[in-house]
Amino acid sequence: MSRVDFAHGARHRLRMACRTTARHVQAGHRMAVWCTDARRLQRYDTLLWSFDPVSFIPHVHAQDPLVDHAPVVLVDQPADLRALSACGWLLNLDLACPPHAARFARILEIVSEHPDDRAAARQRWQQYRKQGLELHSHALPTGAD
Numbered sequence: 001m002s003r004v005d006f007a008h009g010a011r012h013r014l015r016m017a018c019r020t021t022a023r024h025v026q027a028g029h030r031m032a033v034w035c036t037d038a039r040r041l042q043r044y045d046t047l048l049w050s051f052d053p054v055s056f057i058p059h060v061h062a063q064d065p066l067v068d069h070a071p072v073v074l075v076d077q078p079a080d081l082r083a084l085s086a087c088g089w090l091l092n093l094d095l096a097c098p099p100h101a102a103r104f105a106r107i108l109e110i111v112s113e114h115p116d117d118r119a120a121a122r123q124r125w126q127q128y129r130k131q132g133l134e135l136h137s138h139a140l141p142t143g144a145d
Helices: 013-026 038-050 078-083 115-130
Strands: 003-010 031-034 059-061 072-075 089-092 106-112 134-139
Touching: 003 013, 003 115, 013 031, 013 038, 013 089, 013 106, 038 072, 106 115, 115 134
Parallel strands: 003 106, 003 134, 031 072, 031 089, 059 072, 089 106
Antiparallel strands: none
């Protein structure tokens, strides 16, 4: 059964997503990052290069020829998410639940303090519950990115 972890209370959702990605890459996890909003995915991609001046997080888009070798794969199409091999972790940056969510062992959700983001997260929680996924909620420390 897939486990979904909601981390709520981030001041900046994408910056916290970068920090989360960095921790998982350092731990040796391979991660897919799902988002159908091209602008949001591009901002996240840019932040991966700049959020920490002393770190580098290797990442590619799902259509890149090196997709099977990168620890982080940015995905915006359902067919690419379905075709992705050997990714046990999924970071969802979309406002809706990702397709094929149950094929991932772990799904990470970062929720900001913004009311619209919190409302969308509540909807995703309900959808994951209907799918029978194991749900967990974690409060981020006050002032966390």
